[in-house]
Amino acid sequence: MDFINHQFLKRIEIKRDEVPTFNQYPFNIPSIKLLKDITFHPNVTYLIGENGMGKSTLLEAIAISSGFNPEGGSLNFSFSTYDSHSSLEQYLRVMRGTNRPKDGFFLRAETFYNLASNIEELDSDPLGGGRVIDSFGGVSLHEQSHGEAFFATFMNRFGENGLYILDEPEAALSPLRQLSMLSRIHELVKEGSQFIIATHSPIIMAYPSSTIFEFSEEGVEERTLEETNHYKIMKQFFEDKERLLHHLLNQ
Numbered sequence: 001m002d003f004i005n006h007q008f009l010k011r012i013e014i015k016r017d018e019v020p021t022f023n024q025y026p027f028n029i030p031s032i033k034l035l036k037d038i039t040f041h042p043n044v045t046y047l048i049g050e051n052g053m054g055k056s057t058l059l060e061a062i063a064i065s066s067g068f069n070p071e072g073g074s075l076n077f078s079f080s081t082y083d084s085h086s087s088l089e090q091y092l093r094v095m096r097g098t099n100r101p102k103d104g105f106f107l108r109a110e111t112f113y114n115l116a117s118n119i120e121e122l123d124s125d126p127l128g129g130g131r132v133i134d135s136f137g138g139v140s141l142h143e144q145s146h147g148e149a150f151f152a153t154f155m156n157r158f159g160e161n162g163l164y165i166l167d168e169p170e171a172a173l174s175p176l177r178q179l180s181m182l183s184r185i186h187e188l189v190k191e192g193s194q195f196i197i198a199t200h201s202p203i204i205m206a207y208p209s210s211t212i213f214e215f216s217e218e219g220v221e222e223r224t225l226e227e228t229n230h231y232k233i234m235k236q237f238f239e240d241k242e243r244l245l246h247h248l249l250n251q
Contacts, residue, residue: 006099007042008163008194012062013093026086029054034219040196041211043189047198048205048228049215056167058215059198060108061088063165068106075104101194103162107153107169147172155184160191170201178203202231 014035022033032054038045047055060070067075137156142149150172158164170178178201185195185207199205205212206225214223225231237244 006101006161006192006194007040007097008099008101009040009062009066009094009196010097011037011039011095012065013037013095015091015093019091026054026057026088027091029057030217031055031215031220032058032088038213038220039211040194041209042194044185044195044197044207044210046205046210046212047196047215048200048212048223048230050229053215053217055198055215056108057086057088059165059167059196061086061092062094062196063106064089065092065094066104066106066163066165068104068165072106072108101161101163103159103193104164105153105157105162106165106167107150108167147174147177151177151181154181158184158188158193160188160193162188162193164188164193164195166195166197166199168198168200170199170204175203182207200230202228202234205230 014032014037016036019027022028026032030053031049035054035058047059049055064070137152150169154169169181173181181204189195189209197204202225205228212223212225212228213220214228
């Protein structure tokens with residue numbers, strides 16, 4: 001199920017010969033320490049793994065290298081609440097496609113509140129022109145629940161021929177909304193968009209026209225959905241819930 005896609009990002013490499021030391025953050029993260037390169041799927045690429053394995057750190061560096069604000073937003077957003085991103089983007093070599101994306105967005109659950117606040121500030125400027133919030137569905141993101149605002153952004157703000165980088169979108173979404181997100185991803189892929197997504201959710205990572213990279217202490221390996229630890233744990237839980245809970249709760 002491959003679609004015609006401009007593939008805005010093709011590949012990244014770590015400029016390992018320029019890294020000053022692999023004994024300091026972020027280069028001492030095991031998966032980053034061992035990483036040489038990643039080749040992106042033309043439609044959807046997933047970065048997965050346990051907390052602390054470096055997937056969000058790498059995703060952030062990819063976003064910054066692509067021109068996005070570290071705290072999220074489109075290419076036009078330049079706000080900064082707290083400068084906490086790593087220097088990893090300085091050591092990335094990015095291979096791009098021949099076409100530039102028509103649209104793009106870096107959506108991350110961790111700093112979404114800051115993004116919503118920046119939109120409020122922009123729209124409060126009487127000389128600011130059209131309302132920014134109109135492209136997000138027209139309703140203040142602060143006047144919706146976190147999940148509703150996050151989902152409204154994804155459903156209303158994203159469009160065709162876009163580069164979309166998502167960091168743990170499932171953090172704000174119910175399982176039903178995660179399924180709806182898959183459907184919307186499919187629509188946007190057919191319209192020429194490319195996604196790079198860091199996630200823990202087996203639902204989110206189930207899109208078939210994709211590549212999954214799993215980050216671990218042993219490095220970064222390409223996996224099928226069924227080979228991932230996330231899928232195996234969820235499958236084990238639902239197939240033998242009583243036995244697993246007995247083991248967990250009777251130690």
